[in-house]
Amino acid sequence: MKLQTFYSLKTLVKEGRRRAEKKDVITFDLFDTLLVRRIHDPDLVKLPVARFIATLAQSHGVEIGWQQVQAVRDRVEQEQRDETGTRFDDHEACYPVFMEKTLREIFLEKYWDGLLQEVTGYELKMENSMLVPRKELVQWLDELKKKEKRLFIISDMYLPASHLKVLVAYAGLDGLVDDVISSADTFLAKASGRGFEFVQKKYSLEKEKWLHIGDNGFSDGLRAEEFGIEAFIIKDPGESMRKSIVKRYVNYSDGRPFWRGRALQQLMAPLEGENSPRPDLYIEGYNFIGPLIGSFIQELIRKCRENNITKVFFLSREGHTFKKYWEGAVPFLCPDNSQPEIEYLYVSRIALAGACCAHQGLTKTNVDIAFLPAGNRDFHDVCRIFSLDVEPFQTILQEHGLETETCLSHVHDGYDPENRKKLNTMLGNVTFQEEVKRQTQPSGRALEMYLEDIGYFEHDNVAIVDIGWLGTIPRFFNEAIAHRKDRPCCFSYLFGATRGIPYPQDDKNRLEGVMYDRDRFDLAASTLFYARDLFEEACRAPHPTLNGYRLKEDGGYELEFRKTDDAIGRAELEQDQYFAPLQQGIIDSANRFGAASALLGYDLQDFKPWLNYLFVSKLAFPKSREIINIRHRNHLDDFHGSKKPRKDFGQGIRSLWEYSYLQLRLNPLLRLQLFFRHLRERINE
Structure with a gap:
């Protein structure tokens, strides 16, 4: 029997529209017809479910590996199929039946009511994450529905109709079909032809008015035709190639x-x-930065489990994107809800700088950090960064041979190393430090009140998560609360740790770079140095920078944000608008990353070789157009002052991402030259 076979959806739908004029009933196969799978083998969905069951079992004292879980499931399912085959023409299985038996065999007396529903929910979630409705068929379904045709979905599947309806609803098809029929409910399948017979009797259908569409030449084609139903078979070579x-x-x-x-x-x-035209920035966010952040989040989850961390605080402003990504990916990565609590923490370097002086005063290391940006020159900049009023220090400065305008930075004209020594001597002056503490005590107390409100001190082990790079924010944050006996053990995790200044680690204050850490030689990941600002801008929250913590007259506190109506605020808004597609691409990739990673069962170390390729190809050897599209236009550095360094500072040292489009295009060896320079710098660190 020659089947009516179509090799594209376009031709199938065209002919289907013509034939449907004389039909009252059109039935569709579900999988690989109305819905296509992202994966080539549908059984792969079972693997994350097996890992989930194994995790649940271990948490209840049942020691079993996921491979053993899968073996038990396969055996129990096959036993049911064998038993069904003795009573029916089709060797079918029913998921709730064999899965409950599987779980009872694994958990024994520890089986609890609700376990089956919990496992089923995750399996349907994973199934749905791997299913995509075929756009052209969905549009045709909508047309048929409007013409009041009777529409059904018929599937040979171990999931009962109640479960399939969940997937159909996820796909947005539930309002387009009259009903969903599964062989798992009756053990009558299309493969034997009994499924068509059952549907005809149940819904009183006329064979000559019935058109069936599917992908299986035997079940959907031959058996349908034998039963007297006209059948269309889709054989899509493009879809076969993709699989x-x-x-x-x-x-x-x-x-x-x-x-x-x-x-x-x-x-x-x-x-x-899903595959609609998108801006270049969106694609970069989805394909490049998204997987990097996803791997970062996945490793954070592992480290939280390893260190018994009960709450994660995402530091503003980059933590805004990290938190949203966590929320999108974690339901797939942690189906057992073993992940810690999360919260967005309003902090910034400039807000914490003053607060960290409230008890310890102003340290030499923190002053050194203040003079890292080339725009900072003198004591005025120190006071600006650490929220100090300069006037009370005039006498002390004069006693140490300094003035507020004395050059204290080696990158500015007029610098004398002796003046820096005088500054360091002044830092040891008790009167100076008492004045520092007096001025910063209110902001330090306001910060503590804020942390008390959000329950920071109620945990034994917490994590704070930031983009990087020196670890200045974690440093200031932990220094601000170091005097408290109830402070938890704080694990600071940075996307990338460049560690330009040694970090003060102890039993309650630890810092680690996840994607890159200078303490671990990683040449590929070190290409983050090429475009650190890019990652900051791509992940930045839409709200203004936090300027500080302030005590209120009524005894409370408030967070003070910088104003956005000045030139810097307008530039930042322009930057946010420009990068909006990039950030949207990042966020949209979160649940896809979570589902794909859960299905594959890999983690950061497994993905590292591919991520290294992304780092090098996108940051060290990108196309000229990629650099022009993705690099930042305005970058706000809340530490950076307005003074101009000497003219020879930084001459001849330019990053790849600072060159013009023409220079990038006309110098074919530029990228290689800069990469060798980068390599020398990393080796000499």
Whole structure:
């Protein structure tokens, strides 16, 4: 029997519209017809479910690996199919039945009511994450619905109709079909033809008025035609090619680590109606920065478990994007809800700088940090950064042979090393430090009140998460509360730790770079140095910078944000608007990353070879157009002053991302030259 086979959706729908004029009923297969899978093998969805069950079992004292869980499931399911085959023509299985039996066998007396529903919920979540509705068929369904055709979905599947309806609803098809029929409910499948017979009797359908559409030549084609139903079979070579690519990447990843990240990215790729035209910045956010942040978040979760961290505080402003990414990815990565609490913490370098002096005073190291930006020159800049009024220090300055305008930075004209020594001597003056503490005590107390309100001191182990780079914010933050006996052990995790100044670690204050840490030689990840501002701008929150913490007259406190109606505020707004598509791409990739990573079962170390490729290709050897599109236009540094350094400062030292488009295009060796310079710098650190 020759089947009516179509090799594109366009031709199928065109002919379907013509034939449907004489039909009253159109039925559709679900999987690989109305919905396509991101993966080549539907059984791969079972693996994250097995890992989930194993995690649940271990948390209840049942020692079992996920491979054993999968083996039990496969055996129990096959036993049911064998038993069904003795009573029906089709060897079908029913998910709630064999899964409950599987769970009872694993958990024994520790099985609890609700366990099956919990596991089912996660399996349907994973199934849905791997399913995409076919746009052209959905549009045709809508047309048929408006013409009042009777529409049904018929599937040979171990998931019962109640479960399939959840997937159909996820796909937005529930309002377009009259009903969903699954062989799991009756053990009558299309494969034997009994499924068509069951549907005809149940819904009183006329065969000659019935058109069925599916992808399986035997079940959807031959059996339908034998039953007297006209059938259309879709054989889409483009879809077959896509699946073969996914299959190769997944298979390669088993023994070649580089391909693990490539498989991840392939599973994250938008399909069908998702694949609409997007701005270049959106694509960079989705394909480049998104997977980097996803791997960062996944490693954070692992470290939180390892260190018994019960709450994670995402530091503003980059923490805004990290937190949103966490919320999108974690439901897939932590289905057992073992992840710690999270909260967004309003902090900034400029707000914490003053608060950290309230008890310890102004330290030499913190003054050194203040003079790192080239725009800072004298004591006025020190006072601006640490929220100090300069006037009360005039006498002390004069006693040490200094003035407020004395040059204290080596990158400015007029610098004398002796003046820096005088400054350091003044830092040891008790009167000077008492005045510093007097002025900063209110902001320090306001910060503590804020942290008390959000429950910071109620935990034994917490994590604070920031973009990087020197660890200035974690340093100031922990110094501001170091005097408190109830402070928790704080693990500071940075996206990248450049560690230009040694960080003061102790039993209650630790810092680590996750994607890059200068204490671990990692040449590929060190290319973060090329465009650190890019990552800050890409992840920045839409609210203004926090300027400080202030005590109120009524005994409370308030957070003070910088105004946005000046030139800097307007430039920042322009920057936010420009990078909005980039940030949207990052956020949109979160749940796709979570689902794909959960399905593959890999983590940061598995993805590292691919991520290294992304770092180097996108930051050290990007296309000229990529640099022009993605690099920042305005970058607000709340520490940076307005003084101009001497003219020879920084001459001849330019980053790749600072060159013009023409220079990037006309100098083919530029990237290689700069990469060798970068390599020398990293080796000599």
